[in-house]
Amino acid sequence: MKLDIENIFVEMDNKSIINGASLAVKSGELHVIMGPNGCGKSTLAKSVMGHPDYRIKSGSIKVDGTVINSMPANERARLGLFLQFQEPIEIEGLGILNFLNAARNSLKRDTNSVREFMNEVKERSAKLKLKEELVGRSLNAGFSGGEKKKVEVLQMEILKPSIAILDEPDSGLDVDAVKVVAENIKEFMHETGAGIVLITHYSRILEYLEPDHIHVMKEGRIVKSGGRELVKEIESGGYGPDGE
Amino acid sequence: MISDSGIRNSSVLATAFSPGDFTAAQLDRKMTNGSEDKISAYINSGSRHVVLIDVKEGADAKINILVMNTAHLPFQMLVKCAPRSRLNLFEYYCSAADDDYFVAPLHELSISENASMEFSMINNKRNGSTMIGFSKARLSEGASLKANYVYNGSSVTKMKGFFDAAEENSHIEVREIAVGSEKQKFDLNNFVTNSKPNTYAKLESGAVLDGSSLCMLKGYAKVEKFAKGSTSRVEEHGILLSEHAHIDALPDMAIDYSDGVSATHAAATAPIDKDALFYMMSRGIGRPEGKKLFVGAFMSKYLSGISNPTARELATSLLLLKAESGTFGALPEISMRNVWAAAK
Numbered sequence: 001m002k003l004d005i006e007n008i009f010v011e012m013d014n015k016s017i018i019n020g021a022s023l024a025v026k027s028g029e030l031h032v033i034m035g036p037n038g039c040g041k042s043t044l045a046k047s048v049m050g051h052p053d054y055r056i057k058s059g060s061i062k063v064d065g066t067v068i069n070s071m072p073a074n075e076r077a078r079l080g081l082f083l084q085f086q087e088p089i090e091i092e093g094l095g096i097l098n099f100l101n102a103a104r105n106s107l108k109r110d111t112n113s114v115r116e117f118m119n120e121v122k123e124r125s126a127k128l129k130l131k132e133e134l135v136g137r138s139l140n141a142g143f144s145g146g147e148k149k150k151v152e153v154l155q156m157e158i159l160k161p162s163i164a165i166l167d168e169p170d171s172g173l174d175v176d177a178v179k180v181v182a183e184n185i186k187e188f189m190h191e192t193g194a195g196i197v198l199i200t201h202y203s204r205i206l207e208y209l210e211p212d213h214i215h216v217m218k219e220g221r222i223v224k225s226g227g228r229e230l231v232k233e234i235e236s237g238g239y240g241p242d243g244e
Numbered sequence: 245m246i247s248d249s250g251i252r253n254s255s256v257l258a259t260a261f262s263p264g265d266f267t268a269a270q271l272d273r274k275m276t277n278g279s280e281d282k283i284s285a286y287i288n289s290g291s292r293h294v295v296l297i298d299v300k301e302g303a304d305a306k307i308n309i310l311v312m313n314t315a316h317l318p319f320q321m322l323v324k325c326a327p328r329s330r331l332n333l334f335e336y337y338c339s340a341a342d343d344d345y346f347v348a349p350l351h352e353l354s355i356s357e358n359a360s361m362e363f364s365m366i367n368n369k370r371n372g373s374t375m376i377g378f379s380k381a382r383l384s385e386g387a388s389l390k391a392n393y394v395y396n397g398s399s400v401t402k403m404k405g406f407f408d409a410a411e412e413n414s415h416i417e418v419r420e421i422a423v424g425s426e427k428q429k430f431d432l433n434n435f436v437t438n439s440k441p442n443t444y445a446k447l448e449s450g451a452v453l454d455g456s457s458l459c460m461l462k463g464y465a466k467v468e469k470f471a472k473g474s475t476s477r478v479e480e481h482g483i484l485l486s487e488h489a490h491i492d493a494l495p496d497m498a499i500d501y502s503d504g505v506s507a508t509h510a511a512a513t514a515p516i517d518k519d520a521l522f523y524m525m526s527r528g529i530g531r532p533e534g535k536k537l538f539v540g541a542f543m544s545k546y547l548s549g550i551s552n553p554t555a556r557e558l559a560t561s562l563l564l565l566k567a568e569s570g571t572f573g574a575l576p577e578i579s580m581r582n583v584w585a586a587a588k
Contacts, residue, residue: 049526052518077528089523093541093548102537103527138541159527 001027001064001080001162001195003048008059010040010047010220017043019220020059027162027195030209034200034231035217036239041199042086044217045165049083050076078107080162084152084169086199090140096151097121099139100158109160117158124157127187129180145172153181157188163195170205182208203231255303255329259296263288263320270296273324275352275380283378283404286318287350293319297333299359301326308554309335311347318348325359325387332362334555337397339370339573346374353381353389357411360388364555368562369397370573371426379405383414392550393420394559395430396566397573405434409443409474416443421450421546423563424457424489425570433462438474438505445475450546451482451513452539452563453489454570461493467507469500476505482513483542485535485567532568539567 003025010018018040025031035041047054048061050073060067063079071079091099101117104110112120125135128150140148149169156164166185170178182205189196200206206228214231216224218239224230266274278285299305303326311317325331337347347369355361367375375398381389395401407416422430436445451459463478476499482491493511516538524534543563550556566572 049522051522072531073522073525074528074530074534077526083526085523085526089517089520091520091523091538091541093544094537099524099527099537102533103524103529106530106533107528155527 003081003163003195004060004062005044005048006060006062008047008061009057010043010054011057012043012054016057017054017220018047021217021221023197023215023222025163025195025197028189028193029195029213030189030211031195031197031213031215032200032206032211033197033215033217033222034234039217040220041217042167043220045083045167045197045199048076048165049073049081074106077161082156082159082161082164084156084164084166086167086171088140088148088152090138090143092138092141094139096135096137096139100155103155103159107159121154121158124154124184128154128184129177130154146174146177149173150177150181153184157184160192161194163197165197165199167199168201169198170200170202175204178205179208181205185209203235206231255300256305256307257296257298257300258307261294261296262292263294266294270322273322273354275354275382276350276378281378281404283348283376283402284350284380286376287320287348287378290348291318291320291350293317295319295321297321297323297331299323299325299329299331302328304330306332306552307334308552309333311335311337311349312340313345313347314340316345318350320350320352322352323361324354325356325361327357327359329356329359330361331359332552333364334552335365336555336558337365337367337369337375339368339373339397344372346376348376350377351379351381353379355381355383355387355389357384358386359384362390362392362551364392364394364550364552364559366394366555366559366562367397367401368573371397371399373398373573374400375403377403379403379407381405381407381416382410383408383416385411386413387411388415389417390549391416391418392546392555393418393432394547394563395420395422395432396562399427400429402431403433406437407435407445407447408437408439409445410439412440413442414440414444416445417448417549418446419448419546419549421452421543421563422459423543423566424451424453424455424459425566425572426455426457428455428457430457430459432460435464435466436476436478437465438467438471438476440468441471442473443471443475446477447479448477448546449480449493450542451491452485452542452567453482453491454485454567456486456488458489459491461491461495461511463495463509465497465507465509467499467501467505471501471505473504474506476507478509480511481542483539484513484515485539536564536568540564543567
């Protein structure tokens with residue numbers, strides 16, 4: 001699968017947020033986007049997934065050559081896209097298992113029986129070091145920040161997208177949890193051949209991963225792309241005069 | 245009319261008669277006389293049927309009642325739980341064909357020392373019908389009451405309830421949910437009172453409205469003088485599925501004693517959270533299915549407390565059907581097993 005973001009301009013409430021961003025991601029690749037707060041990283045992620053608050057003024061988002069600019073989020077998910085939310089939604093009363101089962105039934109991506117699905121959830125939860133009782137509870141209701149992030153990764157692993165955008169999977173995690181999450185992402189990529197776009201502020205998670213491309217985003221655009229050397233550059237010099 | 249045998253045991257005495265046959269003792273146990281409220285006055289004066297349920301001391305009883313009236317039906321249900329008894333009472337109100345009659349139940353629940361009662365009622369009467377009801381409950385020391393009201397049917401529903409944690413260490417939880425479509429109207433008015441020390445009284449009201457339906461949620465809590473160490477809660481929440489639907493959530497509270505009292509009230513109504521819907525859609529779930537999941541999650545808060553499996557499953561399926569298609573009032577297939585009484 002190939003995701004092409006081509007020179008998109010995105011606005012919300014008549015305010016421009018993304019100003020000509022471009023990015024090309026293939027299955028199997030790991031892209032990392034870094035950038036100062038407010039530069040448009042999360043907006044880019046939500047725009048790719050089709051959040052109704054964000055309007056694409058120009059440019060295009062393509063999946064395998066098909067423009068998906070006006071496609072609803074659930075159809076984008078069926079194409080193989082996935083978004084891990086920076087701030088996952090809490091829904092009291094909706095059990096995680098019910099939610100995941102409804103999602104996998106909608107996606108029709110696997111033919112696992114319910115028993116096999118349950119076993120997979122149990123196995124992957126253990127690898128994520130998620131407490132077993134947690135997946136029996138309401139979706140993210142009363143979870144810690146770290147637990148929410150792990151449940152997001154669990155959803156990705158169960159739903160098996162072709163390209164996943166992970167919006168700060170490491171924020172709010174302690175050092176051990178960062179390692180666990182990173183190892184799960186790496187294993188998931190290895191198992192499924194999925195592509196990942198990882199948005200982060202910290203280099204720690206990258207110690208456990210092997211990114212193919214690092215991108216720096218500023219003022220709604222990708223302003224620089226390169227390899228690991230960019231991370232060192234950012235760590236030593238920040239994002240430049242307007243960065244943080 | 246008592247019509248079945250599910251109650252044939254030594255733990256419960258159930259009788260049905262007309263108010264004119266009240267004995268002096270039965271008259272003496274009446275908690276309402278009509279002077280306190282117009283609805284109560286109407287039912288007390290107009291009812292021709294009374295069902296009297298007495299649960300004996302230490303007994304454990306479960307009663308399911310089907311109410312399917314073929315004429316206007318004001319009636320009284322007088323329940324008395326003796327000390328240390330347990331009662332699970334479920335009433336299901338539904339319609340036969342072409343029913344535009346009203347049903348007007350009056351419930352008097354007297355729960356003695358250390359007795360516990362769970363009362364659940366579902367209204368699924370067809371469009372065109374009306375439900376007017378009045379409930380009054382009084383709890384003795386150490387007694388508990390869980391009351392679950394599910395309003396799904398009828399064009400107009402107007403209910404009033406007074407729940408009194410009247411003696412020390414008594415515990416009241418009232419949950420009610422109205423799910424409306426088309427032009428349904430609900431007026432739900434409940435009062436919970438902490439009358440004595442160390443009592444607990446909680447009222448949770450919810451509404452999910454579609455079409456141009458309306459709902460008034462008026463919950464009132466009072467903590468009486470000397471009710472030290474008591475807890476009082478009033479919460480009202482609603483989801484609007486249509487821009488033409490309307491919810492008025494009006495929680496209110498009066499506290500006459502403040503030392504050691506915990507009292508809160510809250511209200512919130514809103515359309516379905518668009519971020520929650522986007523979250524579900526980002527996982528491949530379509531918009532209609534996402535709305536259904538969200539509404540189901542909201543409803544579960546009000547239904548999860550129903551321990552009677554027949555009542556819980558029936559309520560869940562009726563409300564989900566309503567949220568999905570707006571339809572209500574159809575007579576579901578009900579096993580008559582364990583359904584005890586029918587009022588005509």
